[in-house]
Amino acid sequence: MSFSPTTTLSVTATALAAIALLVLNSRHGRKQLPPGPTPYPFIGNFPQMSIGWAGQPYAEMVKTWGPIIYFRVPGREFIFLNRLEDAVNLFEKRGNLYSNRPHMHMAHELVGRKITVLFSQYGERLKNYRRMINTVTNSRAAPQQWDTQTRETHKLLGRLLVSPDDFLHHLSRHAVSVTMRMVYGHIVPDGEETYIDLAEKMAKLTNIASQPGRWLVDSFRWMEHLPDWIPGAQFKRTAKQLHYELEEFTNRPMRMTKENMRNGRAEACFAVSQLEDKDASADELHEEYVKYAAAGMYSGGTDSAISFLSRVALYMTVFPEAQQKAQTELDRVIGAERLPxxxxxxxxxxxxxxxxxxxxxxxxINLVPHSSPVDDEYKGYIIPAGSAVIANSWAFAHDESMYPESHKFDPDRYLGTRGEGVVDPRQFVFGLGRRRCPGVAVAESFTFLAVASLLSVFNFKKAVDAEGREITPAFDFDDALVSQPGPFKCEIVPRSEAAAALIQRAVQAAEV
Known part of the structure; x- marks a missing residue:
């Protein structure tokens, strides 16, 4: 189906925009807002804001406006935090205030995502979700996933050995397989595409529903009352379709799990353990909580894992020096007789x-939006209630005061005397404060096994064209909520015949 955003303002919308901006100025009175571009009459800062979730454009504005930048559009306010210190001060040290999500009318109300893990406001529902998820992802429980992660990693190596040109699909299958088994107890067999396609669609539709600047109804909420048939109301038809498809994503794997439980075929997993919790099942909302918590783990776990694994292949191809150093360490510590x-x-x-x-x-994830339900003040600036206060992870990661020569891919920056005091980016890329990803411990073992295992047995090389010239992949990332690199080519070859034999043995053991 086609998703084409409305891009023109009606005369009525323009008039209301002017009124909204006047009210906004009156509300804040003499209190100083953070600096930012001068707004245009009626439409505010619409022209200066990017549509999408890319962080680099806002990081570049720091030279002009400083690290805290304010934008306003009709009905909405945005404050971008481009220094880690400011995000920590607000999201962690004032976590009691900054644990909400800013209201996104299209995603929250029209598409109906306000009760999901990603979009829920901070309260009992979100706390219930996080308590449930924590039962399988906390540091004590996470080791229970190591066996599944290891087996699925070995299967990934086997697929890459057989058909390396399909590496992007294999990486996606791997992320989905690990998550589906942990969350729903479902072993994804080779050839089954259902849940791979579903995860990909979930990520795409969530991004469409929540993309900043895409939907006028986020600024002009009265537009939801327009009849579906009039020009400019395509967004309402889009919202209904998004709601249907996203709910199907949420319900389908849960139906499968419940059917397996009825037939006695259910494997131990998050959903089964929660549904069988007799103490909690008395709560009439318990099954709904389980359903959405599971879907949150499925969508968040697969989309981010696919994104990371794709980056592994991309960067090891483009930066062979880092690949070789890692392989030297692996050969010295692990040897050639086993996998990590x-x-x-x-x-x-x-x-x-x-x-x-x-x-x-x-x-x-470049931009992480939080919100406070009340006005706050920080460094002499007013932070308006309900404004989107956005941590710019891209800006943190390329802050020269934290990471000198940030444009260079340089793992050595974390090691030896150079590494003393260097911030581990995992402190902020998984989020901050009370909305930090609860699955960090599981993600760390997953990423380690993938990187260490892939580099133990494979070399990543640049592909060549018909004339034998090397093709250097471009760093062409989209502006989605979870950023993915564009399709690229590379060659993935076993490091030796012994490495290929080691993979085959590991695959045979994983399938037992």
Whole structure:
């Protein structure tokens, strides 16, 4: 189906915009708002804001406006935080205030996502979600996932050995397989595309529903009362379709799990353990909480994992020096007789540094929006209630005071004397404060196993064209909520015949 945003303002909308801006100025009175571009009459800062979730445009504005930048559009206010210190001060030290999400009328109300893990306001519902998720992702419970992660990683190596040209699809299958087994107890067999396609669609539709600047109804909420048939109301038809498809994403794997429970085929997993919790099941909303918590883990876990794994292939192809250093360390510590295990993590500091630098070089999530329900004041600036206060992870990751020569892919920046005091980017790329991703411990073992195992047995090389010239992949990232690199080519070849044989043995053991 087609998703074409409305791009023109009606005469009525323009008039209301002017009134809204006048009211806004009156409300803030003499209190000083953060600096930012001068707004245009009636439409505010619409022309100066990007449509999408890219962080680089706002980081570049720091030279003109400073690290805290204010924008306003009719009915909405945005404050971008481009220094980690400011985000920590607000989202962590004032977490009691800054744990809400800013209201996005299209996503929250029309598409109906306001009760999901991603969009819920901070309150009992979100706390219930996080308590449930924490039962399988906290640091004590996370090791229970190591066996599944290891088996699925070995299957990934086997797929890459057989058909390396399909590496992007294999990486997606791997992320979905690990998450589906942990959340729903479902083993995704080779050839089954249902849940891979579903995860991809979920990410795309969530981004469409929530994209900043895309939907006029986010600024002019009265537009939701327009009849569906009039020109300019396409967004309402789009919202209904998005709601239907996103709910199907939420319901379909849960139906499968409940059916398996009725037939006695259910494997131990998050959804089953929660549904069988007799103490909690007395709550009439319990099953709904389980359903949305599971969907949040499924969507968040797969989309971000696919994004990270794609970056691994991209950066190891483009930066062979880092690949070779990691392989030297792996050969010395692990040897050629076995594959890495999670327990090896502490003995592989350079591999860990590579993982840190992948996270930093292009953060998977660039912009992280929070909101306060009341006016606040920070560094002499008023932070209006309900405004979108957005942490710019891209700006943090490319802050020269934190990461000198930030444009360079340089894992050594975290090691030895150079690494003393350097911020681990994982401190902010998973979010900050009370909305920080609850699955960090599970994500860390997943990413370590993937990076260490891939580099143990494979070389990533630039592909060549018909004339034998190397093709250097472009750093062409989209502006989605979870940023993905554009399709690219590379060659993935076993490091040796012994490495290929090791993969085959590992795949046979994983399938037992």
């Amino acid at each position: 295990a999670v327990e090896d993590m502490a003995r592989l500091p350079y591999v860990d540094a590579v993982i840190k630098e992948i996270h930093r070089f292009s953060p998977i």
